[in-house]
Amino acid sequence: MKINITETVLRDANQSLIATRMPFSDFEGILETLDKAGYYSLECWGGATFDSCLRYLNEDPWERLEKIKAKVKNTKLQMLLRGQNILGYKHYPDDVVRKFVAQSVESGMDIFRIFDALNDFRNIEVAVDETLKRKAHAQGCICYTTSPIHNLEKYARMGKQLEEMGVNTICIKDMAGIMGPQEAYDLIKALKESVKLPIFLHTHSTTGLGPITYIKAVEAGCDGIDCAISSLSGGTSQPATETLDYALRQMGHTTGLNENALKDINDFFKPLKLKYISSGLMDPFVMGTETDALVYQVPGGMLSNLIAQLKSQNAIEKLDEVLAETPKVRKDLGYPPLVTPMSQMVGVQAVANVLAGERYKNVSKEVKSYLRGEYGQAPGEIDPALVKKVLDDEKPITRRFADTLEPEFDKIKAKLKDIAKNDKDVLSYIAFPQIAEKFFKEREERAVTRVTYTIVQK
Numbered sequence: 001m002k003i004n005i006t007e008t009v010l011r012d013a014n015q016s017l018i019a020t021r022m023p024f025s026d027f028e029g030i031l032e033t034l035d036k037a038g039y040y041s042l043e044c045w046g047g048a049t050f051d052s053c054l055r056y057l058n059e060d061p062w063e064r065l066e067k068i069k070a071k072v073k074n075t076k077l078q079m080l081l082r083g084q085n086i087l088g089y090k091h092y093p094d095d096v097v098r099k100f101v102a103q104s105v106e107s108g109m110d111i112f113r114i115f116d117a118l119n120d121f122r123n124i125e126v127a128v129d130e131t132l133k134r135k136a137h138a139q140g141c142i143c144y145t146t147s148p149i150h151n152l153e154k155y156a157r158m159g160k161q162l163e164e165m166g167v168n169t170i171c172i173k174d175m176a177g178i179m180g181p182q183e184a185y186d187l188i189k190a191l192k193e194s195v196k197l198p199i200f201l202h203t204h205s206t207t208g209l210g211p212i213t214y215i216k217a218v219e220a221g222c223d224g225i226d227c228a229i230s231s232l233s234g235g236t237s238q239p240a241t242e243t244l245d246y247a248l249r250q251m252g253h254t255t256g257l258n259e260n261a262l263k264d265i266n267d268f269f270k271p272l273k274l275k276y277i278s279s280g281l282m283d284p285f286v287m288g289t290e291t292d293a294l295v296y297q298v299p300g301g302m303l304s305n306l307i308a309q310l311k312s313q314n315a316i317e318k319l320d321e322v323l324a325e326t327p328k329v330r331k332d333l334g335y336p337p338l339v340t341p342m343s344q345m346v347g348v349q350a351v352a353n354v355l356a357g358e359r360y361k362n363v364s365k366e367v368k369s370y371l372r373g374e375y376g377q378a379p380g381e382i383d384p385a386l387v388k389k390v391l392d393d394e395k396p397i398t399r400r401f402a403d404t405l406e407p408e409f410d411k412i413k414a415k416l417k418d419i420a421k422n423d424k425d426v427l428s429y430i431a432f433p434q435i436a437e438k439f440f441k442e443r444e445e446r447a448v449t450r451v452t453y454t455i456v457q458k
Helices: 012-018 025-038 051-054 059-069 094-106 125-133 152-165 181-194 210-219 241-250 259-279 300-312 316-331 341-358 367-370 384-391 409-418 423-431 433-457
Strands: 004-007 043-048 077-080 112-115 137-143 169-173 199-202 225-229
Touching: 004 152, 004 241, 012 051, 012 059, 012 225, 025 059, 025 259, 043 112, 043 181, 051 059, 051 433, 059 077, 059 423, 077 094, 077 181, 094 125, 094 341, 094 409, 094 423, 112 125, 137 152, 152 169, 169 181, 181 199, 181 210, 199 210, 210 225, 210 241, 225 241, 241 259, 300 316, 300 341, 316 341, 341 367, 367 384, 409 423, 423 433
Parallel strands: 004 043, 004 225, 043 077, 077 112, 112 137, 137 169, 169 199, 199 225
Antiparallel strands: none
């Protein structure tokens, strides 16, 4: 059986291990080799890369995608899209979602892995529809979590819903690496009996279960898995590409991967790993195996951000308290899967509860919006006392929140006038207004400096 392998080194490995701080210049030199390695796809965009490019790396995320596409001619590029959230942390109007998908396809994106943090599929319908209209590949996601309200029957029903929506493939997204091998086997089997679409599995090595979980998933008929080149694998990243390739070949499967190319790719990233460690970008904590994650279910990207958040407030010694508080907050909020933006919301609230010494003394505006129903329907019952404390007598909305939003792309484009050079800039601004505006200003200053320097040189 052919097992499709997606390489995550440019997106999820980067996001999970070094909080998405890898600049384009660090990996530009290996893109053509990545293209020749035989991957099913190269996950290289979406998730936190968009925000990080603008906020930390002084890069235009659209330009980054187009530069990758210019060098990767044969392998499909893949991104992670948060449905109605796009790549931000709130819901956007349908016209913006459609425009974002259309522009992403135009800039080179092939596969859209589309998820909703609450598995409320009303929130991915528009993104899936536009992806299919643009003749790109729509991969619908089921965010995997464990709780008293999640079971195989529920996940099988979700798979059927996605198939009826018209997605090309389905991905089970185990963002915290908490899926055990037997759970993977049972879930893949249940989905294979429920739907006729190819099934992909995404997990992390956080708890050490990743490689075993992948093998059992393949035994159950899983069609594809996500891996990271070995020098940036393990810990909160994905299991190693070379390791899984080796194991799957021994089992009689094919992967289509070129071992020599994999070695070249790994040799390229080895010195970069040392650079990230010595600069402090890669914290040793995220590189180890953390079995406590089976209890607190914190995904890799969330864990590295929690550490950064506590360090910035000189409170890293409170990490264990925050990790213990996280599942309590999650229960209060109706057991949402801990994936962006829910992971950030739950994590920030857990930090606030611990640092204030009192639970829900300060409630973030995002959690308030969640309680109002602005993110969709919670998987389980939200703590009524918390709802009463935050909303008082205000009634949460039950319809799809995007139905309450007016179209805004054209309005914002008109408002930006000369600030935005093109529609891509408008989309960047809509996702991250202050950060994008600062980026545009600095980009203009750099351009002026370059012109001045050129004139002086002449």
